[in-house]
Amino acid sequence: MRILILFPLFLFLANMPLSAQKKNRTGKEPLFGKEYATYQIVSNELSGACFYLVSGHGGPDPGAIGIYQGRQLHEDEYAYDIILRLARELLMRGAKVHIIIQDKKDGIRDGNVLASSKRETCMGDPIPLNQVARLKQRCDWVNKLYRKDKESYKRAVFIHVDSRSKGQQTDVFFYNAPKSAKGKRLADNLHYTFDKKYDKFQPNRGFHGTVSERGLYVLRNTIPVAVFLELGNIRNRRDQQRLVLSNNRQALAKWMVEGIIRDYKQGK
Template structure:
C-alpha cells in the first residue's frame, strides 16, 4: 500500500512538472473594475477573431453569463502574434499579423508608376477606362503588405491615403496620389527626380542593409499585342540583373505549375531608364502587361490575379535576399 502511495505521488509530481513546463508561455490577466470583454481583449492584444475564440475556449469554465468577465479571476491569455499597423492598406487590412521574420534586415523601396496628375497608360474594358496608376498601385500595395508580413522594412514611395487595397475589378481613377506626402509634379522629369530623391534619401538611412527598389508599371501596346510580365535592370548592374532573373524564374515556375500548356515568354533586359540609372539601391523595373489587350487585362481586373502577381514578385525577391545572404556567409 505504501509503495502504491509513493508511486501515485511520483506520478502526480511528474504530471505537475510537465504541466508547469507546458504552461511557461501562458500569461494571465485579471479584469479591471468595470472592464468589459471588448476592452479586456483590446488591453491584452487579442485583436483577431481567432485569438478571441481561443480565449473563450481556454476560459469557458470561469466566465459568467453571455461570456461576461468575473472580477478577481485570473484569465488565461493565449499567445499573441505581433500585430502590425499600416493605414495605407485600407481600414479592413490596416492591422495584420507578422507571419515570419524571414526578411528581417531587408529594406524595400516600392515605386508604383505615374499617379497624381498623370494616370499613365489607359485601356478600355467595356465601357470602363482602366488607368495604369490605379492597378500598378494596388499590386504594389499587395506586394508591400506581403513583404512586411515577413519581416521586411517597406517604403511606399507613391501613396494614396484613401484607396487602400481594393478587391473590386474596376479601380476608379483619381489624382490624389502623393510622393511620400508631397504633391506629384506634372512634368515627367520632375516626377522622376522627386521619386529618385525620395528613394536615395531613404537608402542612406539604411546603408549597409540589403536594399532593393522595385518600380511597377503597366505597359501600353496595340490591343492585339499580348505580353507576359517582363523586367528591366540598369545597364552593368549585376545585382539588378540577378534580382530581376530571380523574380522571372518564379513566374516561369508558376506558369508551368498552373498553366503548363500556355508557356511563359517574359524576359529580363537592361535599359537605361531614369529610375534604374539614378537610384542608389539595386533596382528592378517590372512591366505587368498590356493594359489595352483583353487577355492581359484579366491579369489586372481580377483581384486574385493581382494578388498572385504580388505573391510571385514577393517570392522572387525572397529568393534574391536569401541568395545574397548566402553569398555573405560564404
C-alpha cells in the same frame, strides 16, 4: 482558366481570422485601407531587408489607359494596388518597406474596375506633371531614405502596367539597370519564380516574359539596386484579366515576394 479557380483558395487562407491562426505579432499600415491595415508578421524571412516600392505614374498622370467593358482602366491605379499588396506581403515577412507613391484614401481594393483619382502623392509631396520632374522626385525620395536606412539588403522595385500596341500580349517583363549584376540577379530570380508559377497554374499558356537591361531614368538614378517590372498590357484583353481580378493581383504580389526571398537568400 485554372488560375481563376485556384487563387480564391489562397486568398481564403490568407484572410483567415486571427483567432483561427496561431498568435503572432501584428503590424499596421493605414495606407492599406481599413480592411487590410492590420497584418500579421508570419515570418522573419526578410528581416534585415529594406524595400523602396514605387508604383508607376500617379497624381496628374494616369499612365496608360485601357478600356474594359466600356470603362477605363488607369495604369497608375493597378500599379498602386499591386504595390500595396506587395508591401503587405513583404511586411508580413519581417521586411522594412517604404511605399513611395501614396494615396491616403485608396487602400488595397478588391474590385475589378478601380476608380481613378489624382490624389496620389510622392511621400506626401504633390506629383508634378512634367515627366522628368516627376521621375526625379521619386528617385530623390528613394535616395534620401536609402542614405538613412541601415539594412544591408536594400532594393527598389518599380511597377508599371504599360500599354503597347493594342492586341499585343506582353506577359511580364523584368528590367535591371545596365551593368547592374545584383539588379540582374533579382530580375532573374523574379523571372524564375514567375516561370515556375505559370508552369504550375497555366501550363498551356506558356510564359514568354524576359529579363533585360534598360537604361530607364529611374533605374539609372536610384542608388539602391533596382528592378523595373512591366506587369502586362492594360489594353490587351487577356492581360486585363490578370489585372481586373483582385485574386490575380494578389497572386502577382505573392509571386514577387517569393522571387525576392529567393534573391535575399543569395546574399547582399
